Amino acid sequence: MHELSIAMSIVDLACEEAEMRGAPGVDVVYLKLGPLSGVVKEALLFSYEIACQQTPLEGSKLLIEEVPIVVNCPVCRERRSVQSTQSLCCAICGTPTPEILEGRELMVTAMELRP
Amino acid sequence: MTLEPRLVEVRKNVLKQNDVLARALRERFREAGVLAISLVSSPGAGKTAFLERTLTLLHTRYKVAALVGDLATENDAARLARSQAPVQQIITGTVCHLEAAMVQNALDGWNLRDLDFLFIENVGNLVCPSSYDLGEDLRFVLLSVTEGEDKPLKYPTIFNSADVAIITKSDLAAAVEFDEVLTRRNIQAVRPGIQVLKLSAKTGAGMPDFLEFLERLHPRSHRAAAVAK
Ligand SMILES: [Zn+2]
Numbered sequence: 584m585h586e587l588s589i590a591m592s593i594v595d596l597a598c599e600e601a602e603m604r605g606a607p608g609v610d611v612v613y614l615k616l617g618p619l620s621g622v623v624k625e626a627l628l629f630s631y632e633i634a635c636q637q638t639p640l641e642g643s644k645l646l647i648e649e650v651p652i653v654v655n656c657p658v659c660r661e662r663r664s665v666q667s668t669q670s671l672c673c674a675i676c677g678t679p680t681p682e683i684l685e686g687r688e689l690m691v692t693a694m695e696l697r698p
Numbered sequence: 699m700t701l702e703p704r705l706v707e708v709r710k711n712v713l714k715q716n717d718v719l720a721r722a723l724r725e726r727f728r729e730a731g732v733l734a735i736s737l738v739s740s741p742g743a744g745k746t747a748f749l750e751r752t753l754t755l756l757h758t759r760y761k762v763a764a765l766v767g768d769l770a771t772e773n774d775a776a777r778l779a780r781s782q783a784p785v786q787q788i789i790t791g792t793v794c795h796l797e798a799a800m801v802q803n804a805l806d807g808w809n810l811r812d813l814d815f816l817f818i819e820n821v822g823n824l825v826c827p828s829s830y831d832l833g834e835d836l837r838f839v840l841l842s843v844t845e846g847e848d849k850p851l852k853y854p855t856i857f858n859s860a861d862v863a864i865i866t867k868s869d870l871a872a873a874v875e876f877d878e879v880l881t882r883r884n885i886q887a888v889r890p891g892i893q894v895l896k897l898s899a900k901t902g903a904g905m906p907d908f909l910e911f912l913e914r915l916h917p918r919s920h921r922a923a924a925v926a927k
Contacts, residue, residue, distance in 0.1 A: 585793075585794060585795055585825070585826035585829065588793070589712060589713075589829070592712050592713065592715075593712050596708075596710055596712060596714075600706070600708055600710075604704075604706060606704070610703050611703075613708075614712075618855075619828075619854075619855050619858055619859070620829060620855075621825065621826070621828035621829035621855045621856070621859075622829060668854040668855065668858070668888065669851045669854050669887060669888060670887050670888075671858070671887065671888060671889070671890055672887075672890075679886065679887070679890035679891070680890055681889060681890045681891045681892070683858075689711060689712045689713060689829065690709065690710065690711050690712065691708045691709070691710050691712060692707070692708060692709055693705060693706060693707050693708055693709075694705075694706055694708055695703040695704065695705050695706075696703060696704045696705075696706060697703060698702060698703060698704060
């Protein structure tokens with residue numbers, strides 16, 4: 584379980600960004616999470632609360648947007664979604680493809696800063 | 699005047715520090731002409747036996763070394779040192795994976811130009827290592843015939859992050875009624891196109907093919923260009 588160390592990285596990143604902008608605190612951190620990031624949403628939410636303790640982020644919320652896997656299908660020659668992480672095939676034509684365009688995200692996209 | 703919360707755009711990768719270090723390591727490996735290969739597997743997949751055999755066989759013809767991630771309770775490094783290759787232990791304590799900074803620290807003072815192959819044995823774990831780039835050129839995922847054919851479907855992320863899959867303990871395949879066709883199908887489902895090799899570190903079956911495969915991958919090998927991705 585490495586979600587606590589990931590959560591601590593999120594808190595560090597958010598603290599740094601808030602400080603840079605002169606904000607006294609943070610209300611919300613927005614995170615984009617891909618299914619191939621290797622991070623489990625529930626475990627991360629649980630760890631986040633612990634990681635926030637005694638930091639300027641204490642009491643803040645982590646809002647996670649789970650994004651789908653997008654591949655480049657070599658047959659359709661288009662961006663396509665896949666059936667599941669257990670079957671990396673184009674959802675339209677069924678062709679397997681290793682060419683992943685999106686789905687590994689573990690990214691802080693935005694924050695709501697306390698005034 | 700009321701003070702509203704201020705929404706700001708950030709767009710930063712949470713593991714950016716790790717990614718920056720990993721990129722620097724990868725560049726260092728490339729400049730030194732060393733092929734860095736990381737190994738990931740479950741605790742019982744025979745990763746250390748496989749690496750010991752590989753180091754022993756390669757040691758006679760190439761300059762090889764290994765970094766070994768050990769939890770506080772383990773000592774795979776001592777076992778690997780029997781291969782005569784330089785082995786550096788990375789004690790991760792309670793941390794269940796290696797990070798790029800640990801690899802960087804372990805390589806402090808090393809002259810990588812002296813090496814042909816560097817193996818990085820991750821902690822036995824099929825979950826956490828998938829999130830961390832170590833700067834390796836290739837990631838090998840190991841799966842033993844005793845682990846069950848559905849392992850790739852249970853841990854798709856780590857299999858997806860790998861470049862090569864190695865089926866280990868092939869000597870036990872018959873005893874456990876290992877279904878190789880199904881296993882290969884499951885591996886391909888989560889990582890289409892991945893190369894799959896099968897071997898036994900115990901009997902040595904499949905090891906010659908594996909060594910030939912490694913030699914072809916090496917940047918200083920004249921055949922490397924055709925195989926490397
Ligand atoms: Zn398609």
